[in-house]
Amino acid sequence: MEVNDNLKQRPKNCVDVWSKWKTQAIRYRRTRMEAKVKELQQKLEKQCQINQELQNEKQYLELSQRFSTDKVEVRQSRAAVMAPEPIPDDMDISTTRVKKTASEKAQIIKAMQKNDFLSRLDEEQISMMVELLTSLDCCPGDEIIKEGTEGDSMYIVAAGELQVTQAGRILRTLTSGDVFGELAILYNCKRTATVKAVKAVKLWCIERQIYRSIMAIKSKKKREQLIGFLKTARTFKSLSDELLSSIIDSMEEVKFQENEVIVREGAEGDTFYIILKGEVQVTKKVNGQQKIIRKLGQGDHFGELALIRLHGTFKDSRYIYMVMDFCSGGEIWTKLKEVRCFEENIAVFVAACVVEAYAYLHKKDIMYRDLKPENLMLDSRGYVKLVDFGFAKKLRRGQKTYSFCGTPEYMAPEIIQNQGHDFAADFWSLGVLIYELLAGSPPFSSTEPQKIYSKILDGVIRYPSHMGESARSLISKLCRPRQGQRLGNTKNGIKDVRNHRWFNNMNWHKLRMRQITAPTVKLIRKGPCYINFDRFPFDKNLAEEDFSSWDRDF
Structure with a gap:
């Protein structure tokens, strides 16, 4: 009877009250969970930041340790190279000319034409080099090139036999017609191998200064010649040397064989020509026959109408x-x-x-x-x-x-x-x-x-x-x-x-x-100011004191 009385005293909407209480409890737990998740996320982000900083420090320490050893490994970036301006073109380089027989000249030309670099020179440049090559006689055992030393000459083997070695290891044998050391005539570089005479050897050689002067003199002479030719053309004679120089930069040297047609009558004309060498005939069709109306030679032209602070x-x-x-x-x-x-x-x-x-x-x-x-x-x-x-x-x-x-x-x-x-x-x-x-x-x-x-x-x-x-x-x-x-x-x-x-x-x-x-x-990596840079060993060698005042205006 007591149980029944208690049941009678319960509110009629007890189910609604329980439901509301349950909902509030769920909301409370959810709020606490969200707060906890947010707190964990903040801790995680902070830990990630700390880990990143530790990783940066680790990278730096690893680099420091690596460079503290005797065996230093430095990243190989590409070095720039430079050769000075050639000697003045008014200097007489003809004093180095050496007389050569026709067979010697033919041998030199053949050797140059076989060489991947020298074969790109034009006939006049090759001819000048042939004239200016000097002879060198070597005995068995003589070192012509020594590995690690700086060189300034190129050699062509006229006769004999030489051996090429690198760090004591034999790489190849050089005989008549072979070319070696050609990189040295471009700029001041260290020899990568040693070349020694095995038998008595005769060589033809040319120094960097002479070679570069040949190239510069030829180029300057040609530009001056072309500017002179352009100034005779009605279309270009009023232009400044600066503009004429730009036109020359756009020009390309083209060779034509005998009787080859350069421009055909009636074809669209969009090219300007200057004759550097040889002779050209201008013909016109008259009554079905080709008639020569003009001859052109050297210098004549045609087709002109066509930072860190x-x-x-x-x-x-x-x-x-x-x-x-x-x-x-x-x-x-x-x-x-x-x-x-x-x-x-x-x-x-x-x-x-x-x-x-x-x-x-x-x-x-x-x-x-x-x-x-x-x-x-x-x-x-x-x-x-x-x-x-x-x-x-x-x-x-x-x-x-x-x-x-x-x-x-x-x-x-x-x-x-x-x-x-x-x-x-x-x-x-x-x-x-x-x-x-x-x-x-x-x-x-x-x-x-x-x-x-x-x-x-x-x-x-x-x-x-x-x-x-x-x-x-x-x-x-x-x-x-x-x-x-x-x-x-x-x-x-x-x-x-x-x-x-x-x-x-x-x-x-x-x-x-x-x-x-x-x-x-x-x-860009975040971290210490040095984190984005390579580490290099400390140079302990002090420069010598200099009191010459070469830098007085620096």
Whole structure:
């Protein structure tokens, strides 16, 4: 009866009350769980941050330990090379001429034509080299070249036998007609092997200074000759030497065989010709017969109607110091090697920064001449800065310079051939840079500098399948062998580069105003100020004190 009374005293809506209590309890538990989850997330994020900092410190310590050992492993970046300007063209190099028999000349020419590099010289250059080669007689056991020493001569074997060794290991044997040491006539480099006479040997040799003078004299003489020819043409006679020089850069030397037709009557005329050598007949069809109406010779023409900032410097008795912007993001070279190749939007941004740097330098008549990923650095916002102006040179428009300098993979053909170069060489290297950013390696590469130069002179670029059509188009236009046909060196200058479709999504004004969020920023590691840089061993050798005052104006 008591139970029944209690049941009678329970409220009628007890089910509703219990339901409300249950709902409130669930809400309470859910709120506590959400708070707990949020707390755990915060702890996890903090732990991740700590882990990242520890990882950065670990990387730095590993690098420090690696460089503290006797066996130092340093990342191999590409070294630039340079040869000085050739001797003045008014210097008489004919004093080095050595008389040679017809058979000796034929042997030398044959040897040069077999050599991948020398075979690219024209007939006049080969002829001058043949005349200026000097003879050298060696006895058995004589060392002509010693591994590790610097050389400045190239040799052609006239007779005898020589042995090539590297670190004591025999590589090959040289006999009559072989060429060796040709890299030394381009720039000052260390010999990579030892060459020793096995039998009595006769060699023909030429020094770098003589070779480079031959190339420079020939090129300068030809340019002066062409400018003189152009000034006789009605269309060009009123143009400045600067414009005439640009026209010459666009010209290409073409050879025609006897009786070969150059321009056919009635065909569309879109080419201008200057006759450098030989004779041309101009004919016209009259009553069904070809009649000679004019003869043209040498000089005649036809078809004419058709930066990183420097904040300050100081010095002491041992060193000079330069205070520059701190680029905390490190080298583009380092980032490229970490990811192998860049995404296209990153490559576009990096190249655009270089274009703006070029625009500034070229406006001030300064050539850069050493573009490569090793000389591009990232600031804290991911913007690219050009560094290392060791090869930069001020040059008046229309002039040429003949220094052999730059990084082999990035050299323009005209530098390798000593034809004289100008601002167009910078645009060639821009094309090479874009290729390397997208492909991970330059288009002309080899472990041997001589092979690199041969590939550049061949001018054949093989594109990877993943590279887009617009990128290929830009690279091919920047890497034109003819300077005057190279994008950036044409009528509209650097505007043509900016307007190329590969840069369609680039807002150049915002780039200059630094209003773009740089896609390169994701390449920059967070951590200590040194985290984005390679570590190198400390140089304990102090420079000698110098009181000569050579740097008094520094």
